[in-house]
Amino acid sequence: MTTENETPDVEFSDVDLQQLIEVAQLITAARDAMSDEIVTRLSGALSEGVSLLDRITRNEGLMQLLQVLDHPDTQNWLVALSESLHVASQEIASTPPTKGGVLCLTRVATEPGTLEALRFVAALCGNMSQSLREQHRKGINNT
Amino acid sequence: MRILIVGGGTGGTIVANNLARRLSKEIRTRKARITMLSASDQHMYQPGLLYLAFGQMTPDELYRDQASLLESSIIFHVDPVEEYKIEEKYVVTKSGKRHNYDVLVIATGSRIAPAQIPGMTEGADTFYTEESAIKLFKKLREFEGGTIAIVVGVPHKCPIAPVELVFSLNDYFKKRGIRDKVHIKYHYPIGRIHTIENVATWAKPEFDRMGIEYETLFNVEEVDAENNVVKSLEGTETAYDLLIAIPPHCGMEEIEANNLGEDGWIPTDRHSLLMDGRDDVYVVGDTTNLPVSKTGSAAHFEAEVIAENIASVIKMGTPVRDYDGKVYCFIETGHDSATYAMFDYKNPPDLTNPSKPMHWFKMAYNQMYWTSVRGLL
Numbered sequence: 001m002t003t004e005n006e007t008p009d010v011e012f013s014d015v016d017l018q019q020l021i022e023v024a025q026l027i028t029a030a031r032d033a034m035s036d037e038i039v040t041r042l043s044g045a046l047s048e049g050v051s052l053l054d055r056i057t058r059n060e061g062l063m064q065l066l067q068v069l070d071h072p073d074t075q076n077w078l079v080a081l082s083e084s085l086h087v088a089s090q091e092i093a094s095t096p097p098t099k100g101g102v103l104c105l106t107r108v109a110t111e112p113g114t115l116e117a118l119r120f121v122a123a124l125c126g127n128m129s130q131s132l133r134e135q136h137r138k139g140i141n142n143t
Numbered sequence: 144m145r146i147l148i149v150g151g152g153t154g155g156t157i158v159a160n161n162l163a164r165r166l167s168k169e170i171r172t173r174k175a176r177i178t179m180l181s182a183s184d185q186h187m188y189q190p191g192l193l194y195l196a197f198g199q200m201t202p203d204e205l206y207r208d209q210a211s212l213l214e215s216s217i218i219f220h221v222d223p224v225e226e227y228k229i230e231e232k233y234v235v236t237k238s239g240k241r242h243n244y245d246v247l248v249i250a251t252g253s254r255i256a257p258a259q260i261p262g263m264t265e266g267a268d269t270f271y272t273e274e275s276a277i278k279l280f281k282k283l284r285e286f287e288g289g290t291i292a293i294v295v296g297v298p299h300k301c302p303i304a305p306v307e308l309v310f311s312l313n314d315y316f317k318k319r320g321i322r323d324k325v326h327i328k329y330h331y332p333i334g335r336i337h338t339i340e341n342v343a344t345w346a347k348p349e350f351d352r353m354g355i356e357y358e359t360l361f362n363v364e365e366v367d368a369e370n371n372v373v374k375s376l377e378g379t380e381t382a383y384d385l386l387i388a389i390p391p392h393c394g395m396e397e398i399e400a401n402n403l404g405e406d407g408w409i410p411t412d413r414h415s416l417l418m419d420g421r422d423d424v425y426v427v428g429d430t431t432n433l434p435v436s437k438t439g440s441a442a443h444f445e446a447e448v449i450a451e452n453i454a455s456v457i458k459m460g461t462p463v464r465d466y467d468g469k470v471y472c473f474i475e476t477g478h479d480s481a482t483y484a485m486f487d488y489k490n491p492p493d494l495t496n497p498s499k500p501m502h503w504f505k506m507a508y509n510q511m512y513w514t515s516v517r518g519l520l
Contacts, residue, residue: 031500036479036502039503039506039507040509043506043507043508046511047510047513047514048513048514051517054517054519
């Protein structure tokens, strides 16, 4: 217990004081360097950033997408997608333009890659339709 | 539950967004619906007008698209209400469309009424609209010396505005190096220099320090624009080279036309914020007849109470909060310092010394306002 006449038993070394002075100098320098425009720009960016973050975190669809993207399988898929994008863009750039026509279309349609792509898109659309119908049914039943 | 919000200013927008957050599940499952009717597709940051009058902001910085500030679940129409059928629970808009409701929130705000004082429209400058603020800025830039008179009509929006105007004028002419050539004379309608006693006590020595002449008990009777003289009901008069008026304000015309309140101010319960005699009509912001400042800050705190109560009535059948009269006002004490006043029904403001960080806080708030009306702050 201390009384009013007692002084706290704390000693400051020259090093401590020098460090305090440096901190004070830093704050003063930052204060002097600051202007209304800087404050306005920073707070504007912060304000918009917070709004954006708020919208993202309350968007059920985006949050679900983030969860799916976070899954290891999806990460493999994303890696595959990015690699495919890279390779495909190189292939397209180095291949002469297609001549077109029915024969050309038939040749592309019989390639295994095309059939894989069609299968993937069909699976994607099939699942999406099912999910949309399910969500719609839940919404109507809840009213 | 059909919730109808009339007016897209600070109060209406915060009520709408706050409710949309609280009732997101009910809206998704179509148990609740929020509709906003506004007179404009633009939302103006009104405190920015004073900055515009001193060249510290440009007009484009004051506006955002109203739709961009609203939660996507809110149905928004630019179609002002002309008829209120309170007993029958519907309103009719300018386009003739009828909107039924279960809960109505009236947030139509206030407007300046300089025409109430003869000569004020022709003889005085103001900063309460974009056009008038720009016009005032141009006049201030051309002003090379003489007497600037400030007069204050009652009631008026933002009680701090007259004091901020004085500080801003002092700094503006100091920076231009002609402060010694400009005589600033401040007139106030009651027996002290500000309606809030603690603000008056704090501002008086500041006015003395800046060399501001002040005359209290000066209620403007008329402005003689030809002879540049402003006269008071008390029988005094002041000659001026530039007259800046804080004009008297009144509520919106439709409120008066529909007999909802005298001068457009709706009688409102000070705690529940319900319109007197109704349990399905809330009133927010300037539209109320409450004895609190007509500021965005009051509208903000009121809006939070209203939104929380509407949501809790829907969820558990009873309101949960009372409005305590809270108001928080920044006070710009020049172009690089500020302080603030916070008060409520019971506690008067206790002002702290002006500082630069407080001014930056205000600068930051000018940006954060948009986050605030979105219901985040």
